[in-house]
Structures are given as C-alpha cells and as structure tokens.
Amino acid sequence: MTPYDRLAALGLSLPPPPAPIATYVPFVREDNILYLSGQGPRQADGMLRRGKVGAEIGLDQAYDDARLTGLNLLAVIHSAIGDLSKVRRVIKLLGMVNAVPDFEAHPKVINGCSDLLLEVFGERGRHARSAVGFGSLPDNITVEIEAIVAVEA
Numbered sequence: 001m002t003p004y005d006r007l008a009a010l011g012l013s014l015p016p017p018p019a020p021i022a023t024y025v026p027f028v029r030e031d032n033i034l035y036l037s038g039q040g041p042r043q044a045d046g047m048l049r050r051g052k053v054g055a056e057i058g059l060d061q062a063y064d065d066a067r068l069t070g071l072n073l074l075a076v077i078h079s080a081i082g083d084l085s086k087v088r089r090v091i092k093l094l095g096m097v098n099a100v101p102d103f104e105a106h107p108k109v110i111n112g113c114s115d116l117l118l119e120v121f122g123e124r125g126r127h128a129r130s131a132v133g134f135g136s137l138p139d140n141i142t143v144e145i146e147a148i149v150a151v152e153a
Contacts, residue, residue, distance in 0.1 A: 002084070002085050003074075003084035003085060003087070003120045003121060004084060006119060006120050006121075007074075007120060010116075010119060010120075012071060014071070014074060014075045014078055015042075015043075015044040015071065015072065015075050016044070016075065017072070017075040017076045017078070017079040018039060018040075018042045018072055018075070018076070020037065021138060021139070024037055025037065026039075026076045026079070026080075027076055027077075027079075027080045029080060029081075029151075031153075032088070032150055032151055032152070032153055033091075033148060033149070033150055033151075034077065034080055034081065034148070034149040034150075034151050035146075035147075035148055036073055036076050036077070036146055036147040036148070036149065037076075037146060038094075038096070038144040038145060038146040039069050039072040039073050039076065039144065039145060039146070040069055040072070040137070040138070040139070040141035040142075040143065040144050040145075041065035041066070041068040041069050041072075041141060041142055041143060042068075042072055043068065048139055048141050049061075049065045049068065049141065049142050050139065050140040050141055050142065051098070051140065051142055052098055052099065052100055052140075052142075053097050053098060053099040053100070053103055053109060053142055053143075054099050054100035054102070054103035055100050057142050059105055059108060059109065061142075062097065062109040062112070062142050062143065063108065063109055063111060063112040064112060065109075065112065065141075065142040065143050066095065066109050066110050066111070066112030066113045066143045066145065067112035067113060067115070067116050068112075069112075069113055069143050069144070069145045070112065070113035070114075070116040070117060070145065071116065073113070073145060073147050074116075074120065077149060077151075080151075081151050081152075084120070084121075086151050086152040087121060087124060087149055087150070087151055088124065088150040088151060088152060089124050089127075089149070089150040090117050090121060090124065090125050090126070090127040090147065090148075090149050090150075091127055091128065091147075091148040091149060091150055092127055092128045092129065092130075092147065092148045093110065093113060093114065093117075093127055093128075093129040093130070093145055093146070093147050094129075094130050094132075094145065094146045094147075095109070095110030095113060095129065095130065095131040095132070095143065095144075095145045096132055096133075096134050096137060096143065096144045096145070097109045097110070097131065097132070097133050097134065097142070097143055098133075098134055098135075098136060098137040098140065098141060098142050098143065098144075099133040099134070101133075101135075103133055106131040106132060106133050107131040109131065109143060110129065110131040110143070110145065112143075113143075113145050114127070114129060127147075
C-alpha cells in the first residue's frame with residue numbers, strides 16, 4: 001500500500017498545505033533532508049484548534065490536535081517532494097504542547113502525530129522525538145510540531 005492508500009484507509013485526505021503565518025518558509029530541503037517548519041492543528045477550512053491543554057482542552061482532544069498537525073505536516077511534505085512514497089524515513093519530531101504548568105502528559109499528546117506517521121509510513125515513520133510543554137504558542141494553538149525527514153534524491 002502507498003502512503004496515500006493508508007491515508008484513505010484511515011478515512012483521511014491531505015488538506016492544502018498551510019501557508020506560513022510569519023516571515024519563513026514551510027520547508028527547506030538540503031540534499032536528501034527535508035526540514036519542516038512547525039505546523040499546528042489547522043483544519044481543512046482554515047480554522048485553528050486553540051486552547052490550553054490541561055485546562056479547557058483535555059488529553060484526548062490534544063491527541064487529536066496533534067494527529068491533525070501530523071496531517072498538515074504530511075501536506076507540506078507532499079507539496080515539497082510531490083509524492084509521499086519518496087519519504088525514506090521520518091528522522092525527528094519536536095512536539096510543543098500549549099499546557100498549564102502542572103500538565104505532565106506531553107508525550108501522550110504528541111503521540112497523536114507519531115501514531116499517524118507510523119500508520120502512514122510503517123517502520124519508515126518511526127522517529128526520534130522530543131515532546132515539551134510551553135506556556136503559550138502562536139494564536140493560542142494547542143500544539144505545534146516540526147519535523148526532519150529523509151527523502152529520496
């Protein structure tokens with residue numbers, strides 16, 4: 001199965017890649033490494049999922065927001081290389097959670113993205129990762145995730 005077949009089997013399709021919200025580019029390719037700028041939980045209609053995890057946003061919703069963020073990362077990868085089948089390996093994620101100070105389940109939140117990448121790429125989606133909490137994120141989004149991906153030449 002291709003990554004697109006796996007997405008379809010999950011009932012998912014790629015949204016348009018989100019446009020940058022400031023002065024940066026969504027990705028930089030250096031040789032066979034693709035560096036993805038941080039993405040957030042932007043729905044296909046452009047609406048952002050916002051809120052503080054551990055206050056008005058629970059763990060299940062935050063997990064879903066990280067999964068949606070992963071889908072947006074996939075959209076950027078697709079726009080950068082034209083075919084998700086050209087992904088050789090997801091190397092690293094940095095997951096940031098907009099959380100209250102005593103929230104401790106940051107890794108469980110970012111699993112939403114990690115699980116999606118494993119479902120789409122199989123073992124090629126297994127990656128190194130950091131999951132950390134922040135006092136705030138741009139536009140009060142619940143999560144932001146950046147990635148480093150190895151791609152075919």
